Amino acid sequence: MHLSIETNAPEVAAGIQGVFQDQIPFALALSTNRLANRVQEAQRQRQDEIFTLRRKRWADRAVKRNRGTDFATKDHPVAIVRYQAPGGREEILTKFETEDVKVPRGRSVAVPTANVPRTAAGIVKKNWRPSRLHLKKRGRSKVGERGTYLIDRGSGYGLILRRKGRKGDSTTEVLYWLVPQVDLPPDLEFYETAEETVDRHAESEFFAAFDRAIATARI
Numbered sequence: 001m002h003l004s005i006e007t008n009a010p011e012v013a014a015g016i017q018g019v020f021q022d023q024i025p026f027a028l029a030l031s032t033n034r035l036a037n038r039v040q041e042a043q044r045q046r047q048d049e050i051f052t053l054r055r056k057r058w059a060d061r062a063v064k065r066n067r068g069t070d071f072a073t074k075d076h077p078v079a080i081v082r083y084q085a086p087g088g089r090e091e092i093l094t095k096f097e098t099e100d101v102k103v104p105r106g107r108s109v110a111v112p113t114a115n116v117p118r119t120a121a122g123i124v125k126k127n128w129r130p131s132r133l134h135l136k137k138r139g140r141s142k143v144g145e146r147g148t149y150l151i152d153r154g155s156g157y158g159l160i161l162r163r164k165g166r167k168g169d170s171t172t173e174v175l176y177w178l179v180p181q182v183d184l185p186p187d188l189e190f191y192e193t194a195e196e197t198v199d200r201h202a203e204s205e206f207f208a209a210f211d212r213a214i215a216t217a218r219i
């Protein structure tokens with residue numbers, strides 16, 4: 001007497017294995033997009049740490065992921081995080097990615113001091129920019145509007161000052177330091193931030209995405 005048991009276990013096992021294999025591309029795409037989101041947030045935090053952001057929302061939106069083209073898919077598991085500022089001018093931030101030097105369009109770069117009138121957001125008011133002071137040469141200096149004048153020390157160095165108060169009871173304050181160039185340190189560290197974020201979270205994000213892929217798979 002004997003008993004023979006026959007099952008379709010090989011077919012079931014092959015089916016389960018097939019489900020696992022089919023879900024890997026989904027898990028890769030999902031984890032890649034989640035990593036890109038982490039990189040985007042980490043870079044925004046990096047900006048907050050190293051810069052005094054006068055327009056924080058603009059700076060946050062400059063670290064961008066375009067819908068469709070910048071998101072990973074099962075067929076193309078590549079995600080992109082880019083600097084693309086609203087209205088352009090992302091170079092305001094990206095110039096700090098590599099060590100560089102800001103050179104003037106004319107003779108000097110005007111570096112504002114705390115004495116320059118600013119908006120509530122801390123931005124220099126347009127009518128207090130050097131070009132709006134209408135400085136015109138008078139003797140050895142240049143005299144502008146609202147009690148301003150420029151002292152040229154040669155070789156691109158100088159000051160823009162403002163005289164406040166009435167004659168005989170006035171004070172003078174420095175509005176701008178004039179220098180021939182300004183060093184721009186490579187503080188942005190976009191690539192370093194991305195690499196560190198991916199190294200820290202890649203494994204956990206993939207396994208979390210894979211668990212979700214298996215949980216939602218149709219067997």
